[in-house]
Amino acid sequence: MYPPKSVSVSISPSGEIVSGDSVTLNCSSDSNPPALNFSWFKEGKSVGSGRIFSISNISSDHSGEYKCRSRNKHGEKNSDTVMLNVMYPPKSVSVSISPSGEIVSGDSVTLNCSSDSNPPAEISWFKEGKSVGSGRIFSISNISSDHSGEYKCRSRNKHGEKNSDTVMLNVMYPPKSVSVSISPSGEIVSGDSVTLNCSSDSNPPAEISWFKEGKSVGSGRIFSISNISSDHSGEYKCRSRNKHGEKNSDTVMLNVMYPLKSVSVSISPSGEIVSGDSVTLNCSSDSNPPALNFSWFKEDETSAVGSGQSFSISSFSSSFSGRFYCEAQNKYGSQRSASVSLTVKGVQRAALHTVSGIVVGCGGLIFIIIIFIIIVFIKRKKRREGGTEDVNQKQTADASDDTYAALDPASRTSADIYSTITSVQSRAPDDTYTALELQSRSSEYETLAVTSADPH
Template structure:
């Protein structure tokens, strides 16, 4: 008898022969002895490709049939053919039972044709031995994660990982991404590492995992790379000659994500000026206002000064 656990399975060696007290059981894996114990139980992490049998010590020539049942998948992209394969000793013309999502769907030959989708799983059993059914096969159930979690700051190391819950091995992982509104591009592999991520890496990312049952797509990650102020500059309006008693506006511009939240204005060789907006208005300007002006743009990710501009007031 074979009972299934979440990760491990337990085999029980059952015999109808008359045995002495406390017999010793011998367990075989793929024809090789792996355990000898007085317990009739054997627990292990089982692979679909392995077969197991047991015998009572001193009666090794009367070992049990091997326990091994699995589903082989063949076919194209529209449809798949499932084949129930067993190494157990069976009667002639056994009846195979096919299950979809744990429910019996047909009793027929060892072949079963399906159109797999993202949620359905399939397994098989031999009639009369339903407790020895195969592991389930299904399309990958794909997810994606970002490390470290939280905000992504320019210059840091970021790893995207594509993972999949799939009983059948994943044959390929493909990442699809679209940066700053461009076209989608692809890259392969379960992981993608940005050793020093840049603002140009901002965009949409998702991955696809493929196995013999088909392909599944993860959710889309909108990766937003944060960075401090850069390209800070000052412009003067109106441009050209500045006449005494006119009004002049200085404007501080800076590229930052998130946007700059504080501006500080300075007159060269003087103290900082009043105001924290990105514009600085000088009304009724006079010759004493002539000089070099610059600004400082500041956000939570840093600050950056502009180069200075010259304001020359004509009398």
């Protein structure tokens, strides 16, 4: 009699065991008396009894080291362990992202695919259904917004394959591709309603601000203008901003078309218009598109008197005097200006200046004549009184007699008088001074005043 010895385990069927198969483990031993007590252990834990240990529909969970224990009344003995290696397709496939938490453009990111399979599986990576890589690890350095999206891995061995659940790679980045669109497109006319839309790509979504000519005019992705006018014309842009940065769109031109307004007339040269002057009337207006047609009218006349932005009148005369206005027109309408008055001014004043010049000129001539009459009168008086005169005085008297004769209104013209006066002035300046000096004598002045009325 002896206790168990040569205890061993055999597996049936032999060869590769695949999940789903049925497997039998048989425990054999040599003992006397024969062992009647058999126990089975997996990884040290009791899993059954009896010489035969059967597993139907085996799975990966049955893989492991098995042994049996044979016992009789004289003792017991364990077999060597045998490995039950169950082959199975991938299962429990999943993806983890490192580092965890918020991912910002420029970071480096690693995706790890884990799976359970026997034999080990091959790993493939997919983004949005398209293959992007292979291997258990998928790394992205200097990540950008283009890497955002849904990722998954596929684990495959010869027994089958399995995909992981998708994971979202959510890359944070500042705004980019910022642009403005105008609706409706095409020509914009005053009174229309217009919408400006700002589109941008950013994560997280950005806050939108609107600017016209550099000044803030609104916020929000949509900027609406109802009953648009010419005041709304100008360059617009939007600014997209999130916590990672900001970006401006390119400027867009909001070009509002509108009919004529603020039509006015200016006169060049400004100021007084004298007969013979050249005058230009210029018509200015505000419109979009600019006015191309200008017509000129004179009040109380039915037909136009001119065309073009400028209307010129050369050699202006009183016949042109009146009130004029212009009418400007573009394809959206027309408007007339207020009337301006064109009048020939300064004609009477010019005539008055001419007459005054004549009077002044004649007055100066009369004054000279009177002076020489005084000289002549004084010389003749001295002669009658028998006063002694020197040679120079006699010459002066002779010259004075000549002057007297020359000034005789009955025989001399104004041209002759002027010639004579000029001659006398050059010949007797000293005598002229003497005559002027004698005017201070009141008695003689009175005599002169009485006799000056009679030139003889």
